[in-house]
C-alpha cells in the first residue's frame with residue numbers, strides 16, 4: 227500500500243442505493259473490518275475529503291449533488307463506485323429515472339462490483355484508490371510546478387464547472 231503524507235479523508239454519498247451497499251460501507255468502519263487502520267477518516271465535509279465513495283446509481287435527483295460534491299473536493303481526489311448499481315446502474319439501469327453508473331456524471335477511478343459489495347471488496351477498492359491518489363498527488367505537484375495543475379485534474383471538464 228502507498229505511504230501517504232496525510233491521512234486520507236473519505237466522504238460517502240448514497241446516490242440512490244437500496245441501502246444494502248451502505249450497510250456494508252458502515253461495516254467497514256466497525257472494529258471487525260476497521261478501515262481506520264489505514265488512517266482513513268470518514269468525513270461529511272467535501273472540502274476536506276480526498277476520496278468520494280458513491281453507492282447506488284445516479285438518478286435525476288442525485289446527479290446535481292454528485293457533481294457538486296465532486297467539484298467541492300480539492301484536487302487531487304479519487305472516486306470509488308461501490309456496488310454494481312454505482313458501477314453501471316445495476317438492476318435499476320432501465321428505470322426511467324436512472325441515468326446510469328457514477329461515471330455517467332463524474333470520472334470514476336475504482337469500481338467495486340457486487341450486490342451488495344462485501345466489506346473486504348470495499349476495503350480492497352479503497353486501498354487501490356489510495357495508490358491512485360498517491361500517484362495523482364505526485365503528478366499534481368509536478369503539474370503545479372509547471373503551472374498546469376487544473377489541466378492535470380480535469381479542471382476544464384464539465385463536472386468542474
Ligand code: SF4
Nearest residue numbers: 244246247309311341
Ligand atoms: S448493488 Fe445491490 S445492494 Fe448495492 S445498492 Fe445496488 S441493489 Fe442495493
